[in-house]
Amino acid sequence: MKIILPVEKEQENTDICQSLGRTPYFMLYDTNTGSSEFFQNPASNSPSGAGIEAAQAIVDSGANTLLTPRCGNNAYSVLKKTGIAVFRTIPGPAISNIHAFLEGDLSELDTIHEGRHHGEN
């Protein structure tokens, strides 16, 4: 499975970014190989629609699971169509969150917050 997280830098022990839509990078961890790749978030400097654009990038990455501190309702609308599971991160670097998830210690993200623009059609 592939797990994706919003991160500050391109390193496994980097901090999780508190914003999903405007995170500078995403980390994509492959449980088969145990290795991580990183890519820039195309939405990090977008004037608008960042949550939507970031969610599209997440969908396109092929990830099945997202670990994030928060998620806006626009991004969530995009993610739920592919059945990506969304879990809430805990304090600590990215790699610790991966391990916590694999040990079953993370819980699903249950509060989706209102974005600046609300809702899809």
Place this chain on the structure above:
Amino acid sequence: MKIAVLSGKGGTGKTMLSVNLAAVATPSTYVDCDVEEPNGYLFFKPEDVRPEIVSVLVPSADPNICNGCKECVRFCKFHALAHSGEHLIVFEDVCHSCGGCSLICPLNAITEHPRTVGVVESGRSGEVTIHTGRMNVGEAAGLPIIRKLMKKISESGQERIFIDCPPGSSCTVMESIRDAEFCVLVSEPTIFGAHNLEMIVELVRTFDKPFGVILNKRLDGEKDPSEEYCHRNCLPILGKIPFDHELGILNSEGKIASRENGRFFQMFKDIYDHITECVSI
């Protein structure tokens, strides 16, 4: 003759002035472009109101034709589109209705349908025709409603049209003054009023609109930062309305002062006459 009344700062008396000018200069038309918080209709209490829905076009993809190429997703500068789980998802309130996705889809899978964003209500009060623009609560921007209002008055052929503009100097104000022949700038005697007056003077000059200033809510014997600003910059002053307790009460109760009291009728008539002099110059 199309006269726009604007202020930069909110609460200076735009609506009071435009409503009363329309009331003394009959037959006339009053247009409320402050579509986020329209107030003119509270004064006129129009009759025979006919609503016209204002809508914008938003896209949707036929799932039988769409193959998920995401050409539209990549094109949309506003990121109103996403493709996920074999569905094209449209975020209608992020969409700017440019029509681009529909045009560029290689399979012609996208069509557009209307989405309601507001309403234009047209009615009458005596010899005044009233057009009120109202944006639906929850919408982000009122530009489509203002465009509809402007289209309505350009088609009407009415003689005297008074446009009550939104506060500020953003794109909605610009759209409201676009067709105006003369702009009346309303200010109040505070440093905030003077500061925002400066802003809209710049705005009307950018559009090469002739203008004049009304100094409202003047306090007896007090300095008026807006008046000082006008003097320093040699700006034409069309009139000075004193802070008047009775006027304030009438206004707060949604009454049209010029219809209630001969003294106010005269005051607004004088201002109107002065404006027509300036317009004919």
Place this chain on the structure above:
Amino acid sequence: MKQLLILSGKGGTGKTTLASAIIRLSEAKACADCDVDAPNLHLVMDYKGETERKDYYGLPKAFIDAGLCTHCGSCLEICRFEAVISGKKMHIDPRACEGCGLCERICPVGAIEMHPSVAGELRLLSDPEKGIFSTAQLKMGNGTTGLLVTEVKKQMIKASDNASLAVIDGSPGIGCPVIASITGVDMILIVTEPSLSGISDMDRILDTARRLGSDITVCVNKADTNQKMTEQIRDRCLQMDVPYTGEIPFDPEAVRIVNKGLTLADEKCPAGDAIRSVFENVMNIMNRR
């Protein structure tokens, strides 16, 4: 850090006058003026210190290269924002252009490009004693005010070290900039006035704010200019279960004080005393949460 936002719906009810007094009374070390279209708070805040300025880029806007343009008119045909101006030289009106990029896409000779566009300027003032003050000025005629408002708040949050309270002066209306200012705040204080317009606008801003789920209280400024209407507002708040935090009298002294560039907490006056009481009521509710 708790955030208190001051809104009005209707313009001219005294939002900025109240916000400035509350900032002084609360000694909030972080504040922001989110009325980026017509910012006024700085006129009475008197912050000494450096101003950091940063260009704010909105969406890129289209630009036609006259040298390549063949006057085919395709762009004019497809532009829905009336931004293409025809003439000897076809050009784009940047005030009308919304940056959709369709003209760039369909131009058969590649004469159109999207260019970065400065839509405003972010400003951050840091006063060693008073704290930080975040604001911005939108360039005339621009849209995208919502995003600029978000940037003003982000800038404030980032620069506010140990501030326990941030006070934000909002903008009039109910649209995008107002919605952007509401997200993430702990409490909204709606300032209204006793008039039919004031009540109507208060209803619309209440509707807007409630959709976003924030805590809200209402106070009435210039309350004695129409006591009957003030009571109507009070009753309405009771009906709608919105806490009513007080009334402020019309005070000619207040205009004089503000015109000197001071807040109503800097010099004694009846309005200032009433604001203090409103402030205390709002703080009580905020602290209970």
